[in-house]
Each structure stands twice: as structure tokens, then as C-alpha cells.
Amino acid sequence: MEQEQPIIRISVRNLVEFILRSGDIDNRIAGMDKDAMLMGGKIHRKIQRQMGAGYHAEVSLKHEILCRGFILSVEGRADGIMETADGIVVDEIKGIYKELEFxxxxxxxxxxxxxxxxxxxxNQQGLSDIGVQMTYCNLxxxxxxxxxxxxxxxxxxxxFLELAGQYEKWARYQISWRKKRNASIKKIEFPFPYREGQRDLTVSVYRTILRKKKLFIQAPTGVGKTMATVFPAVKAMGEELGEKIFYLTARTITRTVAWQAFDTLKEQAxxxxxLVLTAKEKICFCEEADCNPEKCPYAKGHYDRVNDAVYELLTASDEMSREILEEHARKWKVCPFEMSLDVSTWVDAVICDYNYVFDPNAHLKRFFGESVxxxxxxxxxxxxxxxxxxREMYSASVCKEEVLKVKRLVKMSDPKLVRRLEECNKQMLALKRECExxxxxxxxGHIYLKLIALMGELEQYLEEYTDPEIRKEVLxxxxxxxxxxxxxxRVDENYLxxxxxxxxxxxxxxLFCVNPSACLQEFLEKGNSAVFFSAxxxxxxxxxxxxxxxxxxxxVYARSPFDVRRRLLLVGNDVSSKYTSRGEEMYRRYARYLLCMVRAKAGNYMAFFPSYRFMEEVYEAFEILLAEQRIAGELEEIDYILQSQYMSEEAREIFLENFEEEREGSLIGFCVMGGIFSEGIDLSRDRLIxxxxVGTGLxxxxxxRELLKDYFQKQGIRGFxxxxxxPGMNKVLQSAGRVIRTDRDCGVILLLDERFRDYRYQExxxxxxxxYGTCNADNVADKMETFWEQIEEQSEEQGEEQGEEQKG
Known part of the structure; x- marks a missing residue:
């Protein structure tokens, strides 16, 4: 039986943009991204409806080219095909802001x-000639x-055949690579002994991909959720159940963990x-990411060289690390960020921030653009x-004072733009008068229409005006x-x-997106399946x-492999972070708790607070308490450090390095819940015990927040x-999750607010x-000392058992 030829598919738009691009990167024009701002659906449909009975809208077209060893399928949708007295005409519609006379x-x-x-x-209709019409519409x-x-x-x-011919080597590479990749995937096995709950998790992920569904996983720390999701996704790719993995995360540290998971599988050949996508500002070779040929040598002629640069990188190495990518970008003198986006087309897995998939302004249009x-x-x-x-990605705001500021900047140079700004200001002033x-x-809608008119003038101004400082403000x-x-x-019932x-x-x-699910769904539907997971x-x-x-x-709720006897969880029933309870006496009581915790066993600790102000008040009370104890001669050495509000990356690293140092006494870090140290950091074993x-994290x-509460209340949901x-309890759970990172860890978690005993929180x-147990400031020390004594006894017993086994 003859084996079916593999098919490589590419959209018409991607084909022409990929093969025909040339010249410079120039954010002075391209930065405005006019083509992406088609607001396409509406204007397309309006023009299409006006064209009469002989006009056929949104016609799907496909042409297959038989190449040696595979079929190249070029696919797309023509905006319109019309029958005229002179013959058939293909219509392509583009909405732009630019004045059409230009x-x-x-x-x-x-x-x-x-x-x-x-x-x-x-070709399909056997025509000897055909008309082409470009329809541009001012939005x-x-x-x-x-x-x-x-x-x-x-x-x-x-x-057309010359255009497709230039793409053939890329398609041939894709076929060859996929064959090698799939053969290697068949041989890999799960790289570790399965932890409790991990095998079930792996099976659930695979089944979800097989059925093209979505899966939500609550997976406690220590389950090994990264490998439990990456491994089945890789296996599914080997069976042609997916063409590309997007591993999405919010933090740099998690991207590193994901990269390491793929690397571990690579150890099995x-x-x-x-590819890990790095933000433009971080990977740019220049001091400032100003992407135009006058400021950046890598922007000049970038598109003339980038395809050759990408092809060499793909065919020279399987490794796509940042270092290798930068090396190739320097060699070919191309922008490393733009090159990485092009490389993403050809790799098997992309590890990146959420915004590359979901953000309407920043998503990768080659994968998630309209009709893609x-x-x-x-x-x-x-x-x-x-x-x-x-919510942040799908919300937007416009400020009246910004309108006036830009008006002042351009008043001497562009009367038409000034007039448009005045119109917007007038509309906003009327609303301001009604607002207390x-x-x-x-x-x-009236503001929206004025802003559309303003867009055209702003684009015209930005194309013609060169003063860099004013231009930046206007841009x-x-x-x-x-x-x-x-x-x-996008505004609908999910907005306020x-x-x-x-x-x-x-x-x-x-424009406040209160429920982002519909907006996210729009992008999730561009793929086969999605797995949401978190601790x-x-x-x-x-x-x-x-x-x-x-x-x-x-x-699914993954079972934890952790032995709960190795963790002490206590709820303090004599403290509260409510505003009505705050004061010197309460801050001092919190300080007493923290001092008891760090004295029960020498080691590293963290305390998490609901705000910087609250943290600083308890920090001061803690310092006073330490001073009193030292005067009384009752205190061993204790180090303490404080998270500041605006920490640089270097300052964060220095803060965390404190937890790596060897010390005889204890260290306690004062941190803020929901901040940089409350999630995404991994201090396992004795680096954090x-x-x-402090508080419920509300x-x-x-x-x-009040608008959210009222909105959901009206939906029949508990708005509070x-x-x-x-959201508050999520911060609590994330902060508590810093302690137990592996099944060998042990430690104490103090939930210091009486509200934790309320059933709504315990749900x-x-x-x-x-x-969990309960405690107060008077008995918490005894409870922790007892716990640590039991841990010591367990360790001694385990040591004796291991010694007997070695003798045997």
C-alpha cells in the first residue's frame, strides 16, 4: 500500500510576509502596527455587504503543490471574489487610518x-486571466x-511557483526534522520514579490532549507537576496530537524550571x-531598544539577512539557548529579539510569558492572529x-489630562491634530462634569468614534514629525x-x-474587563487543548x-506525596490583621510570635505581611523586642532582613543569597504577600524551615475591587x-508554599489571624x-519545640535503620 505523502500547510499571508519581506526594522512606522489594527471584521463585513449579489465573501482557497517527498498546501481566505462584466476579480480589503490621498x-x-x-x-476555474482589486478603507x-x-x-x-519554490527548502527541513523528532520521542520514558499522584496526573494530561479538552490541575508543591505536564505533551506530539507546545508562565524562574524539564528528557536522546522567548528590553544589544536603522545597526537591513540567519541556526544545532541565539544574531547582524520570534515558527516548544499568546497587543500574530x-x-x-x-491585558483606559498634554506638545506644528484632540477633550469634559x-x-461610543478619528491624525503626525522627545510622548x-x-x-457583558x-x-x-474568560477563550480556541496548573x-x-x-x-486534585507529620500547621487565635485591631499592642504580639518561631530551632524563616506599612510596623516591634531580650541576656544571635518596596534585580538576588549562607543562629526575612518572594522562589531543605x-491576604x-464585588453579586455569585x-487566600497559599518544596522537607507554618478559623476561609x-492546630502567643513556643523534638527523633530512627541496612 502506497504511503501517504506528508503535508506542510502554510497560510497565504504567512507565505508572502515570510518570503517577500526586506529592508529595515523601523519602529517609527512599523511600531504603529497599522496592519494589525484592521478592526477588520466590522469594516470587511460592511464593504462585503455593499457589493451586491455577484460578490462572494470570505471564499476559502487552497492549492497543493506536489514536491519531492511531500505536499505543500497553501491556504487562505479571499475577502471577496466577484463576477463582473469583464470577468472574475479577486478583492482584498484592508482597513487603514492613513488618509487615502497619501x-x-x-x-x-x-x-x-x-x-x-x-x-x-x-487555477481551479481554468481561467486565462483574472482581475485583482485592492480595496483600502479609511477606518x-x-x-x-x-x-x-x-x-x-x-x-x-x-x-506564484517562484514564491512557493523559495519556501520549499523550509518545508523540506520541517518534514525531515519532524521525522527525526518523532522517532526520538517514541524512545523516551518518564525520567524519574513516579511520586504519589504523579502517574495519575501524567495520564490525565495525556487524555486531555487526546480528547482536545481543557484540564485544571490543583497540584500541591512536591508532586512534580512540571514534568507531569511536559512529558505527556511531548509524547502526544510524537503521535501527531499537537504540532507545537506553548509552555506559558508569569515568572522568569518558572521558565527556567520548564527549560530544565525539557533538558532532562534530552538526556534520553x-x-x-x-526556545525561551526573552523580552526585547533584556535581549537587545543596544543600550536602549530603539528599533530603527538610524539608531540600531542590527535594525538596518535586518529583513534582508534574517531568513538566512534563522536557517543556519536551525540546521546547525538542536540547541536554541539565549547564548546561541545571541551569537547567531551578532554573526548575521540582525535583531536578536525579532530573530527569536522567527525561530519560534520552527521550534517544537516555546517557553514564554502569557502575553505572547493572550495579549491583544503583544501576542505572536504568526500563531494567534486573525484567521490563524x-x-x-x-x-x-x-x-x-x-x-x-x-483582566489587565483586556482592560484599557484613556486620560483627559493626557489629551491636553499632547495638545500642548503639538499645538505649534499640527493644527489638524490639535482640532482632533480638542474634540476628544470636549467629549471627555462633558463626562467629567457629570462625575463626582x-x-x-x-x-x-461617541468617545470611541472621536478616538478613531484621532488615530488617523496621530499616525500622520508620527510619520512626518522627527523631534525624538516629542515623538516619544506622542507615540x-x-x-x-x-x-x-x-x-x-471587545466590550460585552464581561465588561464594566x-x-x-x-x-x-x-x-x-x-474599560474594565471583570471576567476575562471569553477573551482568553478566543486564543485558547486557536489550539488543540490547554492544561492549567498551579499549587x-x-x-x-x-x-x-x-x-x-x-x-x-x-x-483533578493531585495527591501530595508529602508526609504531613513533617510539617506543623498552627492557626494563631489571639491575633488579627483587621484595621480595627491594629496598634502597638497587636504589632508587639505578632513580633512575639515571630521571635518564638525563630528561637524554637535555629534556621531560616520568612514572615509574610499584607502590606509594606504593616510589615514595617511589626519589623520595628520585632527590633524593640530583640533589644529588650539582649539587655536581659536571654537571646542568641538572630539576623533579620527586610524586603524594600522597589527592589532591583540585583537587590532581590542579594536578599535571597542570605538564605544560602551557613550560620549558627536564625535568619528571618520580612516580606510582603503577593510580592516577589511569596511565589516562584525555591528554597528547599534547610534553606527555609x-x-x-500575617493576615488573610485580602x-x-x-x-x-468594589466594582468586582458588585458585578459578581449581580450575577448571583458571592461577590465578596x-x-x-x-484572591487573598491565594496569596496565603502561595506564601505558605515556600516552606515545603520537596517530600524530604520539614517545617512550620503559622497562620496568624483569628479569621483563619472562619469556615469561609477553611473552605x-x-x-x-x-x-491544623491552634495556638496563642503564650503556648506557640512549646508547640513548636515539641514538633522539632519529634522531627529530631524521626531523623535519629531513620539514621539507625539506614545503619542496620548497611551492616546487613
């Missing part, structure tokens, strides 16, 4: 797309300008290209972070306006629109409601829980916390 000819890449569709249609005025041409079929065929999708597998680590990150503190609004404002216009297109006067008297109009995905129904719109999602969680009462309780306790 457009003298079609943009070459746009025309190339239309010519591809024309060739495919002419503000809806004025239309068209360019038309007729092409003989032979001319189009020569042009797995052949897989894995693929067999992607999403592994979403630290998924608890995606709720607030999602804040006001819920049903619609701001920043442009992005703010563009974001607002973009997000307004409101105006607000802030503490400085500035007037804002805000703190509780309560799971909260995360399912805010991260997915599907009612068919799976959820205890944590005190977010401070503010307008946004969604706005305050669940969110993980299963492993069901055996």
Missing part, C-alpha cells in the same frame, strides 16, 4: 496576498480607494528544539496568576488610544465601563469560571469571595491542611 499604490505585501488568491482561483471616514489590475494566468503561475490557528498544546503554569493578568468620584457608563499616547479603541471592540476622578484630580474613562488553584470553580467559558473542562503568614478595599476572599484550605 496612498499612491498598494502595499506590496497586501498585493502579493491578493495575487496568491487570484492564482489559486484561476475613520469609511472613504474607499481601489487599485485594479488584470493578470494573465501564465504570469501569475510563474510568479530526545531531539527537540526548545494550529494544533497547539498550551501548558499554563502558575495559572492562578492568569485571572489578574487577563466615579460613574458607571452604559456606553462611550506613547498613540498606543494608549490604540489600546482603548482595540479593547472597545466607568469614568473616574483619581486622587490627583485626573479624569479617566476605563494554589483553589477553589477550582473560581478559576474555571474566570479562565474558561466551557462547561466540559476537566479538573518556617513561614509566618486585597485592600478600592474602587476596582470573588473580589477579596479567593479554601487544601486537603493537606485538615490537621
Amino acid at each position: 496612498l499612491k499604490e498598494p502595499v506590496p505585501v497586501h498585493l502579493a496576498q491578493a495575487m496568491c488568491y487570484a492564482y489559486i482561483y484561476a 475613520e471616514t469609511e472613504e474607499i480607494k481601489r487599485f485594479q489590475n488584470v493578470y494573465p494566468y501564465e504570469e501569475l503561475e510563474r510568479w 530526545l531531539r527537540m528544539k526548545v 490557528k494550529g494544533d497547539y498544546l498550551f501548558l499554563i503554569d502558575e495559572a492562578h496568576n492568569l485571572v489578574d493578568r487577563g 468620584e466615579y460613574q458607571i457608563l452604559n456606553s462611550v 506613547d499616547f498613540y498606543f494608549q488610544v490604540r489600546m482603548f479603541v482595540n479593547i472597545y471592540e 465601563i466607568y469614568s473616574e476622578l483619581d486622587g490627583k484630580g485626573h479624569f479617566w474613562i476605563r 494554589t488553584l483553589l477553589p477550582i470553580h473560581y478559576y474555571k469560571n474566570l479562565l474558561s467559558t466551557s462547561k466540559e473542562d476537566y479538573a 518556617g513561614a509566618a503568614i 486585597p485592600q478595599v478600592c474602587r476596582e 469571595d470573588y473580589a477579596y476572599l479567593y 479554601i484550605f487544601p486537603r493537606e491542611w485538615k490537621d
Whole structure:
């Protein structure tokens, strides 16, 4: 039986943009990303409806080219194909902000797309020639300008086959590499003995991918969730159940852990290209990431060289580390960031921040742009972070004072832009007069229309004006306006629109995404399946409601391999972080708890607080208490360090290095819940043996939280829980999770707030916390000393058993 030829698929748009690009990177124009701002759906549909019965909209087209050893399938959707008296015409529609009088000819890449569709249609229908029409529509005025041409079929065929021929070597590489990769995947096995619950987790992930579903995993620390998700996803790729893995996370440290998981599998001779995407600001070779040919030598001629640079990198090595990527970028004199985005097209796994997939402004358009999708597998680590990150990505604001500031900057140079800014200011002033503190609004459609008009003038100004300082201010404002216009297109029942006067008297109009699930779903649907996992995905129904719109999602609670006898969990019943309870006496009582904790056993500890202010008050009380004890001659050496509010990366590293040092006494770090040290750091074994969680982590009462509470209350959901309780308890669980990192760790966790005894808080306790005890400032020392004595006895017994085994 004849074996089927493998098929390589590429969209028309990706083909022309990849093969035909040339010249410089220039953020002075490209930075405005006009083509991405099509606001495409609406204007396309409007024009298509106006074209009459002979116009066929959104026509799917595909052309297969038989190559040696595979089939190249070029696919896409023509905006329109119309039957005219003179013959068939292919129509390509583009929405732009630029005034049409300045457009003298079609943009070459746009025309190339239309010519591809024309060739495919002419080939299918046996036409001797075919018309091509480029339809440009100004998004503000809806004025239309068209360019038309007729092409003989032979001319189009020569042009198209040459274009496809230039892509053939890339397709051939893809076929060859996939064969090697899949063969190596078949041979790999899970690299460690399975921990308790880990095998079930691995099976659940594989089944989810097989069924093209979504899975939510609550996996306590120590389960080994990174490998339990990466391994089955890799195996699924080997069986053609997915074409690319996107491992998404919110923090740099977790990206490193994911990279290490792939590296561990490579020790079994797995052949897989894995790329970590690094932010432009971090990987840029220049002092400032100013991407234009006048400022950056790597931007000049970048597109003339980058395809050759990428091809050499792919064919020279399986390794795609940052160091190797930078080395190749220097060699070929191309931008390392833009090159890494191109490399991402060809690798098997991409490890990156959430925004590369979900952010409407920053997502990778080659994978997640309009009408683009693929067999992607999403592994979403630290998924608890995606709720607030999602709200942030899909919300937008515009500030009246920013409008006036830009007006002052351009008033002498651009009267038309000034007029547009005045129109926006006038509309916003009318809303400001109606607003005392804040006001819920049903619609701001009139502001939206004025901002669209403003966009066109801003683009024109930015293309022509060269003063770098003024241009930067105007460009920043442009992005703010563009974001607002973009997000307004999404506004639905998951949004609140409101105006607000802030503490400085500035007037804002805000589009607030209260439930990001529908926006996230739009991007998740571009792949095959998604796995959300975290050590703190509780309560799971909260995360399912805010991260997915599907009612068919799976959820699993992975069992912890940890022996709970090696951990002491105590709830302090005589302290409270409520505002009404705060004062010197309460701060001193908290300080007493912390002193008892660090004296019970010499070692490293952390204390987590609900705010910097609260932390500093207890820190001062702790210092006073230490001084008193020293005067009385009752105290051994204790070191203590404080997290500051604006720590540089170097300062963070120095803070954590304290926990690596050998010392005879104890160290306690004062930290903030929800901050840089409360998640994503890994201090296993004796590098951290205890944590005190001061307070329930509830977010401070503010307008946004109150709006969330009211919104969910009206939906028939417990609004306080969604706005305050669940986000707060997540911070508590994350902070407590710093102590137990492996199944060999031991330590104490103090939950220091009487509210932890309330059933609403205990509903969110993980299963492993069901055996908690209670304490007060007078008996906590005894309870901890007893615990550490028992741990010492267990260690001695284990040592004796190991000695007997060695003798035997």
C-alpha cells in the first residue's frame, strides 16, 4: 500500500510576509502596527455587504503543490471574489487610518496576498486571466480607494511557483526534522520514579490532549507537576496530537524550571528544539531598544539577512539557548529579539510569558492572529496568576489630562491634530462634569468614534514629525488610544465601563474587563487543548469560571506525596490583621510570635505581611523586642532582613543569597504577600524551615475591587469571595508554599489571624491542611519545640535503620 505523502500547510499571508519581506526594522512606522489594527471584521463585513449579489465573501482557497517527498498546501481566505462584466476579480480589503490621498499604490505585501488568491482561483476555474482589486478603507471616514489590475494566468503561475519554490527548502527541513523528532520521542520514558499522584496526573494530561479538552490541575508543591505536564505533551506530539507546545508562565524562574524539564528528557536522546522567548528590553544589544536603522545597526537591513540567519541556526544545532541565539544574531547582524520570534515558527516548544499568546497587543500574530490557528498544546503554569493578568491585558483606559498634554506638545506644528484632540477633550469634559468620584457608563461610543478619528491624525503626525522627545510622548499616547479603541471592540457583558476622578484630580474613562474568560477563550480556541496548573488553584470553580467559558473542562486534585507529620500547621487565635485591631499592642504580639518561631530551632524563616506599612510596623516591634531580650541576656544571635518596596534585580538576588549562607543562629526575612518572594522562589531543605503568614491576604478595599464585588453579586455569585476572599487566600497559599518544596522537607507554618478559623476561609484550605492546630502567643513556643523534638527523633530512627541496612 502506497504511503501517504506528508503535508506542510502554510497560510497565504504567512507565505508572502515570510518570503517577500526586506529592508529595515523601523519602529517609527512599523511600531504603529497599522496592519494589525484592521478592526477588520466590522469594516470587511460592511464593504462585503455593499457589493451586491455577484460578490462572494470570505471564499476559502487552497492549492497543493506536489514536491519531492511531500505536499505543500497553501491556504487562505479571499475577502471577496466577484463576477463582473469583464470577468472574475479577486478583492482584498484592508482597513487603514492613513488618509487615502497619501496612498499612491498598494502595499506590496497586501498585493502579493491578493495575487496568491487570484492564482489559486484561476487555477481551479481554468481561467486565462483574472482581475485583482485592492480595496483600502479609511477606518475613520469609511472613504474607499481601489487599485485594479488584470493578470494573465501564465504570469501569475510563474510568479506564484517562484514564491512557493523559495519556501520549499523550509518545508523540506520541517518534514525531515519532524521525522527525526518523532522517532526520538517514541524512545523516551518518564525520567524519574513516579511520586504519589504523579502517574495519575501524567495520564490525565495525556487524555486531555487526546480528547482536545481543557484540564485544571490543583497540584500541591512536591508532586512534580512540571514534568507531569511536559512529558505527556511531548509524547502526544510524537503521535501527531499537537504540532507545537506553548509552555506559558508569569515568572522568569518558572521558565527556567520548564527549560530544565525539557533538558532532562534530552538526556534520553530526545531531539527537540526548545526556545525561551526573552523580552526585547533584556535581549537587545543596544543600550536602549530603539528599533530603527538610524539608531540600531542590527535594525538596518535586518529583513534582508534574517531568513538566512534563522536557517543556519536551525540546521546547525538542536540547541536554541539565549547564548546561541545571541551569537547567531551578532554573526548575521540582525535583531536578536525579532530573530527569536522567527525561530519560534520552527521550534517544537516555546517557553514564554502569557502575553505572547493572550495579549491583544503583544501576542505572536504568526500563531494567534486573525484567521490563524494550529494544533497547539498550551501548558499554563502558575495559572492562578492568569485571572489578574487577563483582566489587565483586556482592560484599557484613556486620560483627559493626557489629551491636553499632547495638545500642548503639538499645538505649534499640527493644527489638524490639535482640532482632533480638542474634540476628544470636549467629549471627555462633558463626562467629567457629570462625575463626582466615579460613574458607571452604559456606553462611550461617541468617545470611541472621536478616538478613531484621532488615530488617523496621530499616525500622520508620527510619520512626518522627527523631534525624538516629542515623538516619544506622542507615540506613547498613540498606543494608549490604540489600546482603548482595540479593547472597545471587545466590550460585552464581561465588561464594566466607568469614568473616574483619581486622587490627583485626573479624569479617566476605563474599560474594565471583570471576567476575562471569553477573551482568553478566543486564543485558547486557536489550539488543540490547554492544561492549567498551579499549587494554589483553589477553589477550582473560581478559576474555571474566570479562565474558561466551557462547561466540559476537566479538573483533578493531585495527591501530595508529602508526609504531613513533617510539617506543623498552627492557626494563631489571639491575633488579627483587621484595621480595627491594629496598634502597638497587636504589632508587639505578632513580633512575639515571630521571635518564638525563630528561637524554637535555629534556621531560616520568612514572615509574610499584607502590606509594606504593616510589615514595617511589626519589623520595628520585632527590633524593640530583640533589644529588650539582649539587655536581659536571654537571646542568641538572630539576623533579620527586610524586603524594600522597589527592589532591583540585583537587590532581590542579594536578599535571597542570605538564605544560602551557613550560620549558627536564625535568619528571618520580612516580606510582603503577593510580592516577589511569596511565589516562584525555591528554597528547599534547610534553606527555609518556617513561614509566618500575617493576615488573610485580602486585597485592600478600592474602587476596582468594589466594582468586582458588585458585578459578581449581580450575577448571583458571592461577590465578596470573588473580589477579596479567593484572591487573598491565594496569596496565603502561595506564601505558605515556600516552606515545603520537596517530600524530604520539614517545617512550620503559622497562620496568624483569628479569621483563619472562619469556615469561609477553611473552605479554601487544601486537603493537606485538615490537621491544623491552634495556638496563642503564650503556648506557640512549646508547640513548636515539641514538633522539632519529634522531627529530631524521626531523623535519629531513620539514621539507625539506614545503619542496620548497611551492616546487613
